[in-house]
Amino acid sequence: MTLADLLDSALVQPGFDAIEVTDITLDSRKAGPGCVFAALPGVKVHGRQFAASAAERGAVAVISDAPIDGIGVPVIAVEDPAALFSFMAAKVFPGQPEHVVAVTGTNGKSSTVEFLRQIWVKAGIDGASLGTLGVTRGHEREVTGYTTPDAAALQKALSALASEGVTHLAMEASSHGLKQRRMEAVNLKIAGFSNLTQDHLDYHPDFEDYFRSKQRLFTERLPVSGTAVINIDGEWGVKIAQSTRARGVKTLTIGWRGEDLQLLEVVPRPASQSVAFNWGGETIRMEVPLVGEFQVLNAILAAAIAFEEGLDRDLVIAALQSLEGVAGRLEKVGETADAAPVLVDYAHTPDGLDKLIRAARPHTRGRILVVFGCGGDRDPDKRSKMGAIAEELADMVIVTDDNPRSEDPADIRRAVMAGCPSATEIADREEAIFHAVTELREGDCLLIAGKGHETGQTVGDVVHPFDDREVGARALKAREASHV
Structure with missing residues (x-):
């Protein structure tokens, strides 16, 4: 397949029919011989900063929203390069379910x-x-x-x-x-x-x-x-x-x-x-x-x-009538000897947390305990709102870390706690879950919210292995052992 095959005729330039294309990417690190690099505007940086690097790695052409000089390969500049990238990708990787x-x-x-x-x-x-x-x-x-x-x-x-x-x-x-x-x-x-x-x-x-x-x-x-x-x-x-x-x-x-x-x-x-x-x-x-x-x-x-x-x-x-629940969506990881369930859910928005707690209430005779936090580098306005929802709807709230990413975890927790001042603050998520499990009584229900199916916790630039479901199961096992 040639570069000319991937473009509308209005964009084809002389010589494009001699340029063989085997791949397309917007990650310059994955660019190689036969690859087209999409230099798209991003949230923090523009892909044009990596166009020269992509060309050095073997990219045969670049698409972007403006001309890029001095990189040694053709640059196709269009008003909407993201849309062009999609249509070119569909030709490089043809076929889709009907x-x-x-x-x-x-x-x-x-x-x-x-x-x-x-x-x-x-x-x-x-x-x-x-x-x-x-x-x-x-x-x-x-x-x-x-x-x-x-x-x-x-x-x-x-x-x-x-x-x-x-x-x-x-x-x-x-x-x-x-x-x-x-x-x-x-x-x-x-x-x-x-x-x-x-x-x-x-x-x-x-x-x-x-x-x-x-x-x-x-x-x-x-x-x-x-x-x-x-x-x-x-x-x-x-x-x-x-x-x-x-x-x-x-x-x-x-x-x-x-x-x-x-x-x-x-x-x-x-x-x-x-x-x-x-x-x-x-x-x-x-x-x-x-x-x-x-x-x-x-x-x-x-x-x-x-x-x-x-x-x-x-x-x-x-x-x-035979549907199976989705991973990390009100997923039951176990229950105490008194039949108090521990459920994990992906709820990470004010509406999601509201619906989660309200969903559990009709199925719960005793108290609803909630462990949750908010992610870093994400909409900070929702933090106190989620805290207020937990304060209003749950019987016991433990505020902990979610995925703090590049933010100071203490600052995130402080913002959440502004909405639920009576909550308990436990920074370490595993410790928070273990503490909540020890607090369960007959008829109670524990909701661990925010991460759902995720199997890692992002702190800074590092993703540490962490699965709410696995931690919840271990906490239940530890509780059972301590009650023997």
Whole structure:
């Protein structure tokens, strides 16, 4: 494949048809012979600073938003180099599953795409999910490290899945990925929306920019021939539904206020929930083996997408009744001898923490204990808000470190404690979890929030091995041993 093959004719210059291209990257360290380097503007630095290094490593061309002199290889300067990077990556790594569903929202993306994948499996469809948890197919999972990988990594993953016979893919669409044009070359059939609350304001200048980035999935990425499936329980879902209808896109709405799939009733059980919803004028009742109303909303979003795809109704209902929880999402790691459970969840936003504690309350006879912290180099405005939510809704709160990254962990904890002054502060996360487990009584429930499925804790530039689930299990074992 030549450089000319990767570009529209208007961008082709003399000699481009003689330049062979075998790879494309935005990481100059991975550039080599036959590679195109994308020098894109970043949050902290511009990729043009690394263009010369990429050329020295063997890059045969560079794409950017402005000319770059003196690097010895062609520079293709366009107004939107991120979009060009995506389309070029799709040609370098051709092929993708024929049926791609993308789901966006602040919370619920991971669960929804995984639930949809499980429904497909029940229907005998070779499907996969891609997102925060990685690429999941069958019983195998490959960790990617990003909710929406960069365009080259994404197209490479899509190409590999298609070559392996995967026909259906459910993927998460992050606000970063949408704003940075990572998904520009993905051919979408259906787009889903879960909810929108405060998050990522360290990256987005304001909430409106955050919303517009999410909305791009429906106003720019989803073709008019596609279908939008939207939870309209919040004002932002209503706005997105209005925008898709204005474009002439087929739009289904779900939720307590849903017009197409309306949730009618959710009754909590010890380890499940009785659910009733209306679809097509018929009331459907079932037992869903999940804890938390928000998980029901994720499940019915997946169900509505499956219904729209034409899957058999009875098969979808049967799949909903056998759903397996998603890693790090209200995941039970064990319980005390008195049956007080320890649950790990990824909740790391004010809304996520609020929903987590409220979800656990109907299943808990005694107290709710919460261990959580906030990440460094991320939206500082949410820290005291999360502290206030924990103070109001939980019975015992322990504030600890999350992923402090480059910030002083004590400063982060201090900001959180401003919202929950009566909380206990224990800096060491393992010590905090062990302490919380020793405090459990019969009927209590411990929620360890913020990191979920993560297996590392980032302090400075170093990622230390750390898994809330593993630490929680060890704490329970230590408690049991001490009570013998």
